[in-house]
Structure formats: structure tokens, C-alpha cells
Amino acid sequence: MLIDTHGRIARDLRVSLTDRCNLRCTYCMPEEGLRWLAKPELLTDDEVVRLVSVAVTELGVTEVRFTGGEPLLRPGLVGIVERCAALAPRPRLSLTTNGIGLARTAEALRAAGLDRVNVSLDTLRPEVFRILTRRDRHHDVIAGLDAARATGLLPVKVNSVLMRGVNDDEAPDLLDWALRHDYELRFIEQMPLDAQHGWQRGDMVTAAEILERLGARFALTPDAVRGSAPAERWLVDGGPARVGVIASVTRPFCRACDRTRLTADGQVRDCLFAREESDLRTALRSGASDQDIAGLWRTAMWGKKAGAGLDDASFVQPERPMSAIGG
Structure with a gap:
């Protein structure tokens, strides 16, 4: 198992497949983009599958989430999903995406073994989408969501970040829209992971503010025990529909964290906000056995800190932005 000194066991693996993205969200990266990883630095498809296999068969990982950057930009994505779905024991497989390109790939991903998707959408207004993402692709995201639901990539979860003075007035409208389309909406507090620092x-916009605005239109009742899930959830108007809030900054959930992360260039991160990484790519390319790699991974996770320390005066934002870490 991937256990740390605080007794937490990591069973959820987030795998970044690329640091590239076809949007330029203002809270993530500058308009001109970033210096992308060179191809030799990236894990190959075979290397990704092998590391996922080690995590599943040697280390007890049961859930694998493919992330980016934008994972739909990875040419070998469908094949990676298919090969990971064939592992025994079979992990649950999901994908976090901005939804652009999902309309044309959802059916193939479902056939390959993908179980569900999380799609990022911060606004219902195309003109605000252009401001936030610097791209005119709102219609593509909506089409991607429709395709995900139609092909059975369920539940379809929608991730929304509210920006003060930009889209923070849309919280109730976003929830009303999600309820009508049978999507599970989750608001995420903006985190200190932007490339611009x-x-x-x-x-x-804090979780408390989000809940206050939702409460003006809906009756919210706390859901059952949260467990290790990052989102606190509320029943909407008595249920069964739910809405979630991921409050990494104001209501951290580090005590129950069960995640380990693998970057697109083969580095293990024990925390989203970690400033240190452990290199698996070099060992992989130097002929290390699966057991050797598993040992390195265990060592990397053993030293995980008790918390991210966002409220500590000494907190320093990691050098890598979210696009290079994977959510």
C-alpha cells in the first residue's frame, strides 16, 4: 500500500498525460501559454500504462483519474484507457477535461473502458467564457457534456471556479442548469496554482460565499459522511440531486486525503501543493523492476506532510502550475 506516516492510504491516482491545453484560463496560465514539456521528457504510452499497472497491482490503487493540461490532446489516450481497463484488478477510470473534443471522443472512450468524466465549465454565458478562457469554444464544451451523458459516462460531473466580478453572480444559475441536465455540479475555490503566481x-470566492448565494434560491441539506472525497456535498431541495463544494483553501480536507499524483514527465507528487517531487521516469528508463518502482513510490508517499499548509505564514506556492501538475 501507499501509506504515509499519518496513516493515510493513497488509493486514488491522478495521472497527468500532458501539460498542454487548448484554453488559456485566466486563473491558470497567461494568454501566450507556457513552455511545454519536450516530447522526450514526457512518459510514453507504454510507460504510463506500466506505472499505472504498478500502482494498481503492487500498491493497492483502485481509482485512476487521467488529467492534464488537457488529456484529450494526448494522441494515445483511447489506447491508454483501454489497456488500463484490462488490468486485474480493474481500477475505476475517469477523466478530467475541459470538454473541447469530447463530443467526438466520448463514444470511443466509453468503449475503451472509461467509466465517467469531470468537465470544467465556469459560466453559462459564451461572452464570459471568452473572457475567462480567451477562446470562443463554449459551444464545444456544451456539446462535449451532451455526448458524455448520451454515451453513459456517468455521473457527469461539472467543475466550476467562480471569479470575483466575472462570473460569481452565476452560482444559482449554474446549479439550476446542472439540475435540469442531470449533471452533478461542484464548485471549486480558486487555488494558488496559477502559472503567473x-x-x-x-x-x-470562498465556499461560505458560494453556499450563501446558492441558499438564496435552493434549500441545501448536508449530505452523508464525506469520507476521503474532496467535495463537501449538499442535497438540493431535499434531494436526490446534490451539489458539491471543494474548499481546498478555507476548509482543507488533508486529514482524509487518499491521493497520489503522477506528472506527465514521470514525477510522483504526494500533494497538489507539494514543492518536492520523486522521479520515477529515470528509474523506469534505467531498467528498474516493478518492485523497485513500487519501492520508490512507497518512499515518496511515506514522507507526505500532515497538510498543505495554505494557512501557514510560510506557505510558498509550488513552482509548477496546475496545468503541469494535473488535478
Whole structure:
């Protein structure tokens, strides 16, 4: 198992397949983009599958989430999903995507063995989408969501980040829309993971503010025990529909964290906000056995800190932005 000194066991693996993205969200990266990883630095498809196999068969991982950047930009994505779905024991497989390109790939991904998707959508207004993402692709995201639901990639979860003075007035409208389309909406507090390092706590729309705005239109009742899930959930108007809030900054859930992360260039991160990484790619390419790699992975996770320390005065934002880490 991947256990740390605080007794937490990591059973959920987030795998970044690329640091590239076809949007330029203002809270993530600058308009001109970033310096992408060179192809030799990236794990190959075979290397990704092998590391996922080690995690599943040697280390007790039961859930695998493919992320980015934007994972739909990875040419070998469908094949990676198919090969990971064939592992025994079979892990649950999901994908976090901006939804662009999902309309044309959802059916193939479902056939390959993908179980469900999380799609990022911060606004219902195309003109606000253009401001937030610097791209005119709102219609493509909506089409991707429709395709995911139609092909059975369920439950379809929608991730929304509210930006003060931009889209923070849309919380109730987003929830009403999600309920009508049978999507599970989750609001995410803006985190200090932007490439520009411009995040300011005072600019962030907090979980408390989000719930207050939702409460003006809906009756919210706390859901059952949260467990290790990052989202606190509420029943909407008595249920069964739910809405979630991921409050990594104001209501951290580090005590129950069960995640381990693998970057697109083969580095293990024990925390989203970690400033240190452990290199598996070099060992992989140097002929290490599965057992050797598993040992390195266990060592990397053993030293995981008790918390991310966002409220500590000494907190320093990691050098890698979210696009290069994987959510």
C-alpha cells in the first residue's frame, strides 16, 4: 500500500498525460501559454500504462483519474484507457477535461473502458467564457457534456471556479442548469496554482460565499459522511440531486486525503501543493523492476506532510502550475 506516516492510504491516482491545453484560463496560465514539456521528457504510452499497472497491482490503487493540461490532446489516450481497463484488478477510470473534443471522443472512450468524466465549465454565458478562457469554444464544451451523458459516462460531473466580478453572480444559475441536465455540479475555490503566481486570498470566492448565494434560491441539506472525497456535498431541495463544494483553501480536507499524483514527465507528487517531487521516469528508463518502482513510490508517499499548509505564514506556492501538475 501507499501509506504515509499519518496513516493515510493513497488509493486514488491522478495521472497527468500532458501539460498542454487548448484554453488559456485566466486563473491558470497567461494568454501566450507556457513552455511545454519536450516530447522526450514526457512518459510514453507504454510507460504510463506500466506505472499505472504498478500502482494498481503492487500498491493497492483502485481509482485512476487521467488529467492534464488537457488529456484529450494526448494522441494515445483511447489506447491508454483501454489497456488500463484490462488490468486485474480493474481500477475505476475517469477523466478530467475541459470538454473541447469530447463530443467526438466520448463514444470511443466509453468503449475503451472509461467509466465517467469531470468537465470544467465556469459560466453559462459564451461572452464570459471568452473572457475567462480567451477562446470562443463554449459551444464545444456544451456539446462535449451532451455526448458524455448520451454515451453513459456517468455521473457527469461539472467543475466550476467562480471569479470575483466575472462570473460569481452565476452560482444559482449554474446549479439550476446542472439540475435540469442531470449533471452533478461542484464548485471549486480558486487555488494558488496559477502559472503567473498572481493568486490573492482576498480575491477568491470562498465556499461560505458560494453556499450563501446558492441558499438564496435552493434549500441545501448536508449530505452523508464525506469520507476521503474532496467535495463537501449538499442535497438540493431535499434531494436526490446534490451539489458539491471543494474548499481546498478555507476548509482543507488533508486529514482524509487518499491521493497520489503522477506528472506527465514521470514525477510522483504526494500533494497538489507539494514543492518536492520523486522521479520515477529515470528509474523506469534505467531498467528498474516493478518492485523497485513500487519501492520508490512507497518512499515518496511515506514522507507526505500532515497538510498543505495554505494557512501557514510560510506557505510558498509550488513552482509548477496546475496545468503541469494535473488535478
